[in-house]
Amino acid sequence: MREDLLPIEKLIAYFQKLGGVGYKTAQRYAYKIIDMDKEDVTEFADALLDVKQNIHYCKICGNFTDKEVCNICNSRKSDIICVVKEPKDVFAFEKVKSHDFLYHVLHGCISPLENKGPDDIRIKELLERIKGGNVKEILVATNPDVEGEATAMYIAQILKPLNIKCTRLAQGISMGADIEYADEVTLNKAIESRTEM
């Protein structure tokens, strides 16, 4: 960061580092900071430092936490582990609140294009968890794209000899979607996995 920038230009430059933030938006954020209460800005700055200093990966599931072991791993009892790609996927499941799984965050998917193999994501840690405890089912909830599917297939394959049930999120038409606009692959999956009423 250049040292001779005005404080406001420097702040704008930092907002632009957040990703997907252009100059105009960063400028708007910076002006908003000038308009905010001093107390709020101080707490904002503290929150930034707090997150950077205290947030790290849970040593069991790999989700973000401010403790050694996250709240979910610490307090929840379940024999189902839901395997997701990123911490924000855990947030998505937790919002639903319909099931009490444990989670396992892979921090990525197998992707030959990005030179990412099974050893680059947290699959080894998943196997150790399975060997260590009473896990009955692994629900693979990676995204239904090429990388996510490849990762799911790989996990299913290595779980077969361990005699652990491996499931995948159902694929089909989204609730509220318009069949007219559903893509062919989705429609095909929905027909294949049709359920009896």
Place this chain on the structure above:
Amino acid sequence: MREDLLPIEKLIAYFQKLGGVGYKTAQRYAYKIIDMDKEDVTEFADALLDVKQNIHYCKICGNFTDKEVCNICNSRKSDIICVVKEPKDVFAFEKVKSHDFLYHVLHGCISPLENKGPDDIRIKELLERIKGGNVKEILVATNPDVEGEATAMYIAQILKPLNIKCTRLAQGISMGADIEYADEVTLNKAIESRTEM
């Protein structure tokens, strides 16, 4: 701000306060902070505090500055004052770099709908500047909308007895615009203000 929030949830809440930032975007920003270098985050937090502590209005023109009088007012000699609505308009003119005006930031426009009259914006300060120094021309560069036009007309009116030239930014077709899609008011202005070639 609730005290029992996780550090990351607290940071997300602060990002949402920036305006126009929803939960998903704020979450993305927060995750980006976790991925950033510790040094960068520290400097980001410092920049926030620095802006809040050191940025205020220039006592002459009303633009943001970290000194008592801003760099432009301090160093530039001109007998033309360009009157704008907001500090970011000054940035826009400074980017062009074709003219050496001084500026006067109104911090708003006259707007009966928002209950804003001439006394709520920095018109009094403008008159004092005119009385104090050798000003030859006031270029009113408020936006060409209802509030901006009303403000421009008001300023022109009060400048008449002072015998100061009052000009307005030319209105017409934007460079690179398609005449086919120009709105009627703009096209009309462009015809009225046509120039000889």
